[in-house]
Amino acid sequence: MSQPVTPVRVVQLSDFHLFADPASTMLGLNTQHSLETVLRLVRAEQPDMRAILATGDLSQDGSEASYTRLKKALRAFGVPVYWLEGNHDETHPMRAMLADEAGRVSPCVGTVDGWRVIMLDSTIPGQVPGELFDRDLVFLEQALMESRDHHVMICLHHHPVPMGSRWLDEQQVANSDAFFRIIDRHPQVRAVLWGHVHQEYESRRKNVRLLSVPSTCVQFKPHSADFALDQCNPGYRWLDLYPDGRIESGVSRVQGMHFTVDLTVNGY
Ligand SMILES: [Fe+2]
DSSP states (O other), X not given: OOOOOOOEEEEEEOOOOBOSSTTOEETTEEHHHHHHHHHHHHHHHOTTOOEEEEOSOOBSSOOHHHHHHHHHHHHTTOSOEEEOOOTTSOHHHHHXXXXXXXXXXXXXXXXXXXXXXXXXXXXXXXXXXXXXXXHHHHHHHHHHHTTTTSEEEEEESSOSSOOSOHHHHTTSOTTHHHHHHHHHTOTTEEEEXXXXXXXXXXXXXXXXXXXXXXXXXXXXXXXXXXXXXXXXXXXXXXXXXXXXXXXXXXXXXXXXXXXXOOTTOOOO
């Protein structure tokens, strides 16, 4: 009789937008409180997760206090945490507060069982949209060359494909053609994950799964031409990574709570 194949479970959390002051709000929502509700959900639902992927916009004000608080909250799960920089993050305090001996701050490569996770920095200093500079593409190519014998997931902050939302699609990774040209040369790539869009999304490009995740705070309305908030609750994504390269994944959102957001605001 064949043995059951056990996947390794990882969790993606994104777009925390924390402030130095835990009482601060963004678009009318207390981002510290909404994060705590999502982390309670993760604690209840994910006793066996093996890693956390934090895909950017960790802080809204770039404060040391916000990074320190987030590090403490995620490290409390006792699993490796891999960190990506988002357009709202401040490089120096982020790296100073989150860097550890294992080097799990983007750009970096992690190993979770037989899988490799590549955290690729898609930010442009001082700007909102995404782009992969030559050095990022070289890092990706090198990381994939060194991961030929593994299944690979690549995490970005920005979306590499259009989301069907005009205002967000102006912020898409500018040179995603170059990104996908590299991926096309490496059939071990199984998925690309991102944050930034504050909404759940799933599609496929050739054999590669394309996945985004809700924010742990405010949600953006899918397919809206202009900036608009959605009223669905914050959440996270879980992924089961199988030894044969298969992925099962889903999104879980906080239930039974109402979060107030200011729907009249037209930007953030
Ligand atoms: Fe964000």
